[in-house]
Amino acid sequence: MMTTPAAIFEQGLTAKGTSLVSPDELEASLDFLRERRVFVQSIEAFALRGELQALTLEFSILGLDGDRDWEKHHDVGRSYELVLEKIAGAREYKEPIVFQVWLDDAPTP
Secondary structure: OOOOHHHHHHHHOOOOOOOOEOHHHHHHHHHHHHHOOEEEEEEEEEEEEOOEEEEOHHHOEOOOOHHHOHHHHHOHHHHHHHHHHHHHHHHHOOOOEEEEEEEEEOOOO
16 A cells, blocks of 8 residues: 555654655655655665665655755755655665655744
């Protein structure tokens, strides 16, 4: 069952974050999220290995990569570019990747 953009929006604003969503579901929600003036604050990416979910830092946004990551919070456009980069990388990875997403209100310019 596909997670809708509205569900990603509602869940992503909670402390728990979203349920696990696919790269396609996350990408399909980005315009919806932008229209509601929120941005992706952080993402935990997990590689699916049978019944296991292994945290995969290369597709996560956790504030660990300096200008490539944490600083994007101050520029919503750059934040969405980074999310699209993570989605593209996840699609090419050898194992299926799913994301758990946390959102926040976009900073006012």
